[in-house]
Amino acid sequence: MAVNASRRIALLLTVVTLLLVSLAPWGPIETRSFEHLSPTVYWGFNAFLILLGLGSFATAYRLWSGNTSALLAAIVAGVLYIAVYGLDLAGIFPTSPDAMPPLLLAIEIVDTALAVVLVVYSYWVWNRATPRRGRAETRAS
Known part of the structure; x- marks a missing residue:
């Protein structure tokens, strides 16, 4: 695998992660209220997002x-980024009585698109870097 492809994927993953970090609850962008969620669900979801971010940086x-x-x-x-943003954009989880701010909506749409590019490009590079096994084998009659 070319070092340049690996570094492009690293940069893309970092951008996707930094956009998620910019959406921290009670920040200037994510202003919706999630008080109706149980503390277990709220903090469990936040723990998942924190682990996703830290794992992405690693x-x-x-x-x-x-x-x-x-x-x-x-x-x-x-x-996982696509799933998180897809669920939020579809209004499935997490739900909020407050409307989604326009900047939050824009960031989620852009980050979803970047995550799709990340998955497709990473898969393409991974597929090229992984040896093809079993293709030269023939079936014994």
Whole structure:
């Protein structure tokens, strides 16, 4: 795998993660109220997002170092970002009685698109870096 591809994926993953970090609750962008959620659900979801962010930064570091085994982790992280934003944009989870601010909506749409690019590009690089096994084998009659 080319070092440049690995570093591009690392940078893309870092941008996706930083956009998530910018949406911290009670910040200037995420102003919706989630008081109706139980503390277990609220803090469980926040713990998931924190672990996703920290894992993404660790994966980006490994990718920047040229570690090809981190490509699969980048794909998984990208899929998780798509799921998180997809559920929020669809109004499934987390729900809020407050309307989604326009800036939050814009960031979530942009970050979802970047996460899709992350998944597709990471998969493409991973597929090229992974040896093809079993294709030269023939069936015994």
